[in-house]
Amino acid sequence: MKRHKLGLALSLVLAAGTLLGACGKTNDNKNAGGGKDKDKTFTVAMVTDIGGIDDKSFNQSSWKGLQDFGKKNNMKQGAGGYTYLQSKSDADYATNLNTLTHQGFSLIYGIGYLMQNDIEKIAKQQPKSHYAIIDAEVKQPNVASVLFKENEASFLAGVTAGMVTKSNKIGFIGGMESAVIERFEAGFVAGVKAANPNATVDIQYAAAFDKADKGQAIASTMYSSGDDVIFHAAGQTGNGLFKEARDRRSKDPTKLIWAIGVDSDQSKEGIVTVNGKQENVVLTSAMKRVDNAVVDISTKAKNGDFPGGKTTTYGLKEDGVGLAPMNDGVPNKADIEKAVKTWSDKIKSGDVKVPSTRAELKNFTGK
Numbered sequence: 001m002k003r004h005k006l007g008l009a010l011s012l013v014l015a016a017g018t019l020l021g022a023c024g025k026t027n028d029n030k031n032a033g034g035g036k037d038k039d040k041t042f043t044v045a046m047v048t049d050i051g052g053i054d055d056k057s058f059n060q061s062s063w064k065g066l067q068d069f070g071k072k073n074n075m076k077q078g079a080g081g082y083t084y085l086q087s088k089s090d091a092d093y094a095t096n097l098n099t100l101t102h103q104g105f106s107l108i109y110g111i112g113y114l115m116q117n118d119i120e121k122i123a124k125q126q127p128k129s130h131y132a133i134i135d136a137e138v139k140q141p142n143v144a145s146v147l148f149k150e151n152e153a154s155f156l157a158g159v160t161a162g163m164v165t166k167s168n169k170i171g172f173i174g175g176m177e178s179a180v181i182e183r184f185e186a187g188f189v190a191g192v193k194a195a196n197p198n199a200t201v202d203i204q205y206a207a208a209f210d211k212a213d214k215g216q217a218i219a220s221t222m223y224s225s226g227d228d229v230i231f232h233a234a235g236q237t238g239n240g241l242f243k244e245a246r247d248r249r250s251k252d253p254t255k256l257i258w259a260i261g262v263d264s265d266q267s268k269e270g271i272v273t274v275n276g277k278q279e280n281v282v283l284t285s286a287m288k289r290v291d292n293a294v295v296d297i298s299t300k301a302k303n304g305d306f307p308g309g310k311t312t313t314y315g316l317k318e319d320g321v322g323l324a325p326m327n328d329g330v331p332n333k334a335d336i337e338k339a340v341k342t343w344s345d346k347i348k349s350g351d352v353k354v355p356s357t358r359a360e361l362k363n364f365t366g367k
Contacts, residue, residue, distance in 0.1 A: 042302045044069065045105040046084045046294075047096040049112035050210050051235045053084060057263040058235060058290060062111045062134065064264075065294030072295070073302065079103065094118040101129050107301045109134060109294065113180055119143060130306055132297050134290060135180050141309040144301075146293050149315030150180065151187030151356045152347055153286040154233070156323040156340050157260050158191020160284055161199075161229040163336050164258060168199040171222035173241060175209040175234035179357075184233035184262070184286070186361045187354050194366035195339065202227055206237045215240025223248060223257055229283065231260035238262060242269040245281040250274055258327075261285030265324035285324035292319060317348045 046066055053063040063084055069075075070082035077083060083105075085096040093115045100108045101122065109132045110119045116136040123131050123140040132144040161170050172188055174181045189201045202222055206214040215237040222230055223244065230245070232238035238261070245259040253274045260283050261269065270282030293314050300307060314320020323340060326333050346352040355361040 043105045044082050044107045044298050045100045046109035046111055048086045049114055050087055052086050055236045059111055061264045061290040062294055065291030069295045069298045090114055097122050101126050137311050144297055144307045145311040147313045148288050148320050150288055151183040151354045152316045153321035154184045154187030155191035155354045157231055157286040158188040159195040159339055159343055160336055162192040162195030165199055165229050167226045167228045169226045170199055171202045171227040171230035173218050173232040173234050174205040175237055176207055177205055181233050183356045186357055188231055190355050190361055190364050206234055208237055209235035211237050212240035216244045219244040229258045233262045246272040249281050258283040263288045280327055283327050287322045287324050289320050
């Protein structure tokens, strides 16, 4: 009997030790996403959409933000620091997110609204991991959602286009129809109308973000029909717009046509040599400062203030969107810059609310 009691007592002690050990491990992982766990090195990674980090646009800006954050915090690129996984198709999203999760990164970004469903599903399965989604909202306590007021930057691009056009015919090329691209479209059309009520905007969608040939074909049709300024919100598809604009400027330097970039300053995409002289067909770019947002959210997470379950929106006022420098070759550059400054101030103060949908655009008066 004594031997039996002794064995029972030892079993209870071992069980208690195992339970305490398990509890200890749970607490160790509790703050995997931020600076509250002082013993854990903060790491961060991102999964690109199909555009990749060299898309000269959205993903590239996101990766720049991650690099800036890493360098600012003396982090190395790779395991134990900051990194990315590139998606070649939408089938790679879940795989890449799961890979980074199992590698133990403190914070993992999904770049683009196309990853919304995958992040929501994985976040539920991995409640102790922290995620951030760009351009979409996921209502999970371990996911930070990041949105932008693309319509505000696009409005300023529209003002610019409306003041530059000679034909009063302007084009807009969208990638895939979504709430995000609709904000670009609505804001751009509103800006054009505010600056030039006589101008019309031809709107076409490529149904893809990675088809430069489609972008070029649409741009060719638009320029041929008389559009002299075209704005794209189409990722890599927009690279076709720049090629078409460069080709046309090179063939006929006397005919001024312009392209407007998106997400980052895409002026480098407009450089073309005409009669031995370097010119540029990019008028300006509607910038979406994903890099600033990535740095901001990553810093908060590292400091233990990860905004899980919340949506953070960046607009002109928060330096989350804006307009790139104007092309020096524009004849009325000074007048355009003055108008852009005036409209920017009105938007930041709240005096002007830029429409973000086609429905809101119908009621926009520009006052």
